[in-house]
Amino acid sequence: MWTRCLPSFQKAKEWVASGRIGDVKLIDAKFCFNAPYDPKHRLFNPKLAxxxxxxxxxxxxxxxxxxxxEKPEKVSGFATLAETGVDDFAVINMSFKSGALAMLSCGTRAHVNRDAGIYGTNGRIVVYEFFSSKKCELYDNNNNLIESFEDDCQEGFVYQIRHFNNLFNKGKLESDIIPLEDTANCADVFDKLIKQWGIEENL
Incomplete structure (x- = not known):
């Protein structure tokens, strides 16, 4: 998951881990775009996932x-389906043992703002264009800008490549940024949502 290697993501995570915004209560993230409907295209073809x-x-x-x-304790969501039977827009809610909630959305039929918000008891963090973010900002409860971070790299995959090279050189088989367990946990979220939406998977 290359986006976790981005410096802006790492800075936001550092702010959260160090308690800069207190206890996280809500994460709001959206990644939606508008693609022309084509039943044969991989986005809409169930045989192409x-x-x-x-x-x-x-x-x-x-x-x-x-x-x-942490892994979500509860996962729920709603989705609309394309004519081919795959989901073309969805909202996802998750709750965590820490008390945090997540309000997420994904879609292929409409453009939506991609700035992510992390809201805590003592402030909030904005991760701009979180999918390929180069900038994040930290605000207090009075909406005062406390700290800003910006990266000028034009190609986000550079950080994933550097991280992988570092792991390889150290002989490590698992990343501390993207643990193997996280991939399994994400697949579990997929399975739960697909089941809720009644989508028949084509393997």
């Missing part, structure tokens, strides 16, 4: 679990 959950939902889920560092 189509659907907004698999394509963009993975990013909002992994953003949330990455920031909080």
């Amino acid at each position: 189509g659907g907004s959950l698999y394509d963009t939902g993975v990013y909002v889920i992994e953003f949330t679990t990455g920031i909080l560092g």
Whole structure:
């Protein structure tokens, strides 16, 4: 999950972990775009693992679990289905043992603002264009800007490549940024939502 390697994501996670916004109560993240409907395209073709959950939902889920560092206890959601039977728009709610809630959405039929918000008892964090973020800001409860972070790298995948190289050079088989367990947990969220939505998977 390359987006977890982005410096802006790491800075937001650092602010959360160090208690800069107190206890996290809500994470709001959306990744939606408007694609022309084509039943043969991978986005809409069930035989090609189509659907907004698999394509963009993975990013909002992994953003949330990455920031909080925990697996959701409860997962629920609603989705609209394309004519091919795959989800083309969805909202996802998750609750965590820490007390945090997540309000997420993913979609392939409408453009939506992609700034993510992390709201705590002592302030909030905005991660701009979280999917490919270069900037995040920390605010207090009075909406005063406390700290800002910005990265000028033009290609976000650079950080994933550097991280992988570092792991390889150290002989590590697991990343501390993207633990293997997180992938299994994300797949579990997928399974629960697909079942709720009554989508028959085509393997």
